[in-house]
Amino acid sequence: MTPYAFERHARSGAAIATLATIYAALLAALHWLDAAPWLIGALALTTLPALRDVIVAPVAGLRLTDDAIAWHSGRRHGRVERSEIACLRLDRRWDFSVRAVLVLADGKRIHLPQESLPPHQVLEAEATARGLRVERHPFSPF
Template sequence: MTADVFVFVRPGRSRRTLAVLIPVYATLIGLFVLVDAAWWVIGLLALPTLPALWDLWRNPSAGVRLDATRIRWHSGRRSGALALNEIDHMRFDTRWDFSVRVSAVLKGDKRVHLPFESTPPHREFETAFEDRRIPVKRTHFSFF
């Protein structure tokens, strides 16, 4: 078993979010100024962007730490940890939107789902588990 520690941290603030919000707000301001749209219509159109603005402001981090004995994860205010000897296998589910969700299947068939935002790129993560001799099962495009 390896003594290396696998660490992945993702900040909540991203350039992609900023790159999306700038044109959205430019369009909303343009609608207000050029088309004389009602302020309440602009407000309604801006409502779906508020969670992204909140994440830009707060910058919550998400990540995972995998060492020789434990896996720990955090996402905003949520966090969790598992001892590696409790894990029967890790399950990597490829969804219909091509995202990969990760679950720890414990001995006794209980599942613990890792938050999507705290999981690293799946190939690196899968290799980290294989290095620690934890079986990895992959499923593709299932309904369950």
């Protein structure tokens, strides 16, 4: 079976447009509403992580083959052989996000980075197609 590869870039049109909109709104508030500069500065500080992602443009991704699962996200990366994996656990959180956890045969759990994952329906289908056991757990608190 052909390997499945997913990749996500932090520098996207949506991220740039969102930052531009936020900065335009902050400048408009500063200019037309006579907002306090310290307040505008404090609000602008909250956008620094997103601005860093747009400037640095880290890449995250996942590669699923018949033999292994490999992932990368910035400086973090990992690879687990298929023979070591007991199952792929998909946990739905209370915020409706889905987290992926590799449960190894020895009981160890490896949490896959959220930014390196494709949509959970695609991940489940690709894992199942490769014979990997998938468990779904709705609304897990942790």
